[in-house]
Every structure is written in structure tokens, then in C-alpha cells.
Amino acid sequence: xxxxxxLLIVLSVPIIVxxxxxxxxxxxxxxxxxxxxDSNGNFxxxxxxxxxxxxxxVLWQALLNTFVLAAALTFFTVLIxxxxxxxxxxxxxxxxxxxxxxxxxxHAFPSVTLxxxxxxxxxxxxxxxxxxxxxxxxxxxxxxxxxxxxxxPLGIWLMKGFFDGLSWDVERSALLxxxxxxxxxxRIALPMAGPGVAALSIFSFITGWGSFLIPYxxxxxxxxxxxxxxxxxxxxxxxxxxYGTLAAIGLFQTxxxxxxxxxxxxxxxxxxxGGSKGAG
Amino acid sequence: xxxxxxxxxxxxTFTLLSPTFFLVLLFFLLPVLIILLMSFTNVSxxxxxxxxxxxxxxxxxxxxxxPATGQHLWITLKYVAVTLLLFNVGLGLAIALLTxxxxxxxxxxxxxxxxxxxxTPSVIYVLMWKYLGADAPYGLINSFLAPLGVTPQNWVxxxxxxxxxxxxxxxxxxxxxIIFTSAIEAIPRDYLRAAMIDGANYFQRVRHxxxxxxxxxxxxxxxxxxxxxxxxxEQIMILNDGAGGMxxxxxxxxxxxxxNYYGNFQWGFGGALAMVLVVIGVGFCWVYLKFFKFSxxxxxxxxxxL
Numbered sequence: 057x058x059x060x061x062x063l064l065i066v067l068s069v070p071i072i073v074x075x076x077x078x079x080x081x082x083x084x085x086x087x088x089x090x091x092x093x094d095s096n097g098n099f100x101x102x103x104x105x106x107x108x109x110x111x112x113x114v115l116w117q118a119l120l121n122t123f124v125l126a127a128a129l130t131f132f133t134v135l136i137x138x139x140x141x142x143x144x145x146x147x148x149x150x151x152x153x154x155x156x157x158x159x160x161x162x163h164a165f166p167s168v169t170l171x172x173x174x175x176x177x178x179x180x181x182x183x184x185x186x187x188x189x190x191x192x193x194x195x196x197x198x199x200x201x202x203x204x205x206x207x208x209p210l211g212i213w214l215m216k217g218f219f220d221g222l223s224w225d226v227e228r229s230a231l232l233x234x235x236x237x238x239x240x241x242x243r244i245a246l247p248m249a250g251p252g253v254a255a256l257s258i259f260s261f262i263t264g265w266g267s268f269l270i271p272y273x274x275x276x277x278x279x280x281x282x283x284x285x286x287x288x289x290x291x292x293x294x295x296x297x298x299y300g301t302l303a304a305i306g307l308f309q310t311x312x313x314x315x316x317x318x319x320x321x322x323x324x325x326x327x328x329x330g331g332s333k334g335a336g
Numbered sequence: 337x338x339x340x341x342x343x344x345x346x347x348x349t350f351t352l353l354s355p356t357f358f359l360v361l362l363f364f365l366l367p368v369l370i371i372l373l374m375s376f377t378n379v380s381x382x383x384x385x386x387x388x389x390x391x392x393x394x395x396x397x398x399x400x401x402x403p404a405t406g407q408h409l410w411i412t413l414k415y416v417a418v419t420l421l422l423f424n425v426g427l428g429l430a431i432a433l434l435t436x437x438x439x440x441x442x443x444x445x446x447x448x449x450x451x452x453x454x455x456t457p458s459v460i461y462v463l464m465w466k467y468l469g470a471d472a473p474y475g476l477i478n479s480f481l482a483p484l485g486v487t488p489q490n491w492v493x494x495x496x497x498x499x500x501x502x503x504x505x506x507x508x509x510x511x512x513x514i515i516f517t518s519a520i521e522a523i524p525r526d527y528l529r530a531a532m533i534d535g536a537n538y539f540q541r542v543r544h545x546x547x548x549x550x551x552x553x554x555x556x557x558x559x560x561x562x563x564x565x566x567x568x569x570e571q572i573m574i575l576n577d578g579a580g581g582m583x584x585x586x587x588x589x590x591x592x593x594x595x596n597y598y599g600n601f602q603w604g605f606g607g608a609l610a611m612v613l614v615v616i617g618v619g620f621c622w623v624y625l626k627f628f629k630f631s632x633x634x635x636x637x638x639x640x641x642l
Binding site: 060061063064067068070071072073074075077078087088089090097135136137139140142143147149155157160161162163164165170171172173174176177181201202204205206208209210212213236237238241255259262265266268269283284287288291299302303305306309310313314317318321324325326327328 | 346348349351352353355356359360362363364366367368370371374427430431434435437438442444446447448449450451452453454455456457458459460461463464465467468473474475476479502506514515516517518519521522553556559560563564566567570593594603606607610614617618620621625
């Protein structure tokens, strides 16, 4: 047993040392290795000045936006992936097999290089009636839609796995009793896939919390768009880069989601139960 | 007129799949079509959107004749293969096996530790690696190696390939870790207990029970992460922007289309580079789907067994 712990610690050395440095540097003027030093290179120079950004109201706006983005991304990713995953798992329809392969292939489309083209699509959505102001370019709705789309290949594939692992008997009797397909999905299959829904929700929330490239590209007010874009903005504003402040902002963004992971990880670890039991 | 059960079922299928169709159409198919069309034009900041013209296949010919094409392709494949095998799959599996065998709070603590690279903003995360490798007196690696008589240097610049693999690998490992841990925890305890009673040691249990039981998640992670690695460049861009011959294909496309020193963004040429990457990715997908027999996983649905 202790051998395994030692092995894990050895493998984790870069992470442990790196994050130790990050933590120390948020309270230091500068660092030599892990040692905080003052301007003469002697030990010392500890400071709280790197955390002054906490007084910036824009930061709290960014925090709220990040939460909204992560929550909305989670909700729509889980809903849309489970609908599609259920259909792919349970219903025979033309091109079903091709569609399932396609969900995986979609991940091969380099989203980042598609960004130029997605820009035109969002611009087009902006001029659509009624919904335009909500889902077009430079709207949170548009950013959410694009982000959800990027999560779908993983989400659908995982949800299909969960539904494959569920017993068919309950659904079968409900169908025989005259329940509709949608009714079975909503009232029976989805609750039964609870652990899978929870796991995918947690994973999506973690992904949404860190999202950078999509809000950065499609929101014009980059400072307050999300915490990650706020960080990027601070990086360009504070030239030459004040690494202590940047590290502090990074830590500020990382800590809540780390706590979230520690409290939910038990449920997250249900994320791939379908495939291992079922088709092995 | 009364609808038959089959017609109803088809309507429901459509309802269930329509949000997916909608998003895939808007944000995958339409953009790919736009990029494909762009790749046959010379559209760039020089031409603007009113003076461009169709140029046929000349962007693709340009890729074929470009002196750096071979080098970009080689570094991309090398980077994907090494990172995938050693980190995204190898290390991810190692962490999952170690933490599940230790279990309890210690296991959770190490998994949380390994999730850090994934949840830290990439700018800060890459900065951390730059700092580890920085020249004396700042860098940590130097302060460890100096007592051993190693000349201090900037390790990121000296070993660019090692660092792009490390930086991406430590993020990639956590995806495998999460998937594999969940798959290992789902193995019925009885199997492992029976093997222990039969006298199988830990390595025998891993070899004969755990690995066969997590075959599908393993193949899934290999496939999914190959594609992720092929198309991701954010960390490399922040680390050294492709210096030292580390310009992978997706970064090349990004530089051509959106960000270069000359300020002339060649959307047409960048689009052609992106299309080549799509073809490579789809090719990998096709090989994996065939070779790993994913079709077994796509078994017949249960409806017709009513």
C-alpha cells in the first residue's frame, strides 16, 4: 500500500511543486524557485497586493457570468445529449448506426478552426427575427449554444452508454401499457439514468467553468465575459505582466471548482459505467 | 386518421433528435461547408470580402508544395502519438489504477490533484510550466539540477518537444483518469474478490480482470483523445507559439487564418489547412471504428424485442 502512495507522489511531483509555486507567488513580489524574495533577491517580499483585484466590481460580474454559462451549458448539454442518447440506444430508425459514428466523427472537426465560420453563423443568427437579440453574435445565448454544440459528441456518446446499461423490462411494460416513447423517456428512463445524468452534469459544469476560447471569440466585452477572459484581459492590461496578480486570479477561478469536484467526485466517477458492463 | 405505432415512434425519434440536428447543422455542418468553400478562394485581409475570387485547388497545391508541410505533419503525428500513449492513456490508466487500489480519501485527494491542470485557466497553467523550466535564478528545475552540476538553462527552449508533451499530457491524463476510474469502480466486487481468493496478485488481477473489463472505455479514450490532440493547440500557442519546430498542423492553420506576424490573414489558405486536418481526423475515426469493432457496441436497439 505505501509503495503505491509513494509512486503516486513521484508521478505528481510536477503538479505539487508547480501549484505550490503558484500559491506562494500570489503572496510574493517575486520568487526564486519556491522562495519568495524582495527586490534585492533576499528572502522576504511577502505581500497581499496581488489580491487587490478582489475589489474590482468587474470581477464579480465575470464570476456571475461564468456561473450562468457553466449552469446553462450543463443543463442544455445534459438535456439534449440524453434525448439523442436515448433515441440512439433504444429506437431503430434509418441511418442510426451512421448517426452514432457521426457523433464521434464530429469531434474530429477542429472547433477552433471552425471558429471563423461559426462567426458568420452567429452573425446570421443575430439578424433572425425574435430570437436574434438572444442567440446571435455577442450574446451569452450564442456563446452557450456554441459551447453546448461542442460538448455534444462526448455527451451523446456517454448518455447512450448509460441507457444501454439500463434494464429494458420496466420500459417495455410501460410501452405495453400504452405509455408513449417520450413519456417512457421522461418518466422512466431519465430518472433511472440518474447517476449518469449526475456524472455528465458535473463534467459539463467543470468544462463550462473553464471555458475560454468561445466566450473570448464571440463576446465583445471580453473583460467581464467570464473569469478566463477577465484573466486574459488583465494579462494584456498589466504589461509587463504581473505574474503574482495573474496567479492570484487563476487561483480565484480554480478554488471553487476544485471544491465542487471534491464534493461531487463520487458521483462524477459514474461517468462511464455503461460501456464496461454492457457490450464487453 | 389513426396513426400506427411505427409512425408514432418515428415522430418521437424526430422529436428526441431535433435539438441535436439543429445544433450540429448550425455549428458543425454549416461551418465546415463555409470553410470548404473558403478553401477554394483566395479570401484574406488583403482581398477583403468584396474582391476575392475562386482559385480552384491552388490552396491545396500550395500545401503540397510548401517546404514546411512535411515537418508540420511529422511533428503533429509525433506529438499526438507520444502524448496519447504515454499520458492520455498510459498515465491516465496508471493514476486510475493506483487511486482505485488505494481508495478512500487518499485516492480522492490524488484525483483532485490530477484534475487541477484541467480546471486551471490555461494561461496560468502554462505559465506554471514556463516557470518550472525558466532560466536561473527563477526556474525550479534549475534549482534542483544545479547541485548536480548541470548548467542552468531555459529548459522550455532547450527541450521544446518534451515540454509540449508534458504540458498537454498532464491535462490529458485527467480525462482518462476520470473515465477509467469510473469504469474500474463499476466492475462487480465479486470478480475481484474471487480472483483474490484464487491467489491472484494485483498485477494478475489488472491483467486478467480489470483490463479486459474496461476494454471499451480504453478504446473510447484512445479514439476521442486522438481527435482532441489533433485539433488542440491552445497550450502550445501559449507555451512557445510553435517555436523550435513545434508548429503542429492546427496551430499552422490558426496562424495562417487568424494570427500571424505579417497581419495578412489568409482565410482561404487557413481553411484549406483546416480541411486537411478534418480529413486526417475523419480518417483516424474511420480506422478506429473499423479496427476496434465499435459496431459491436452499436448493437441492435431494444425496441423491436417488444
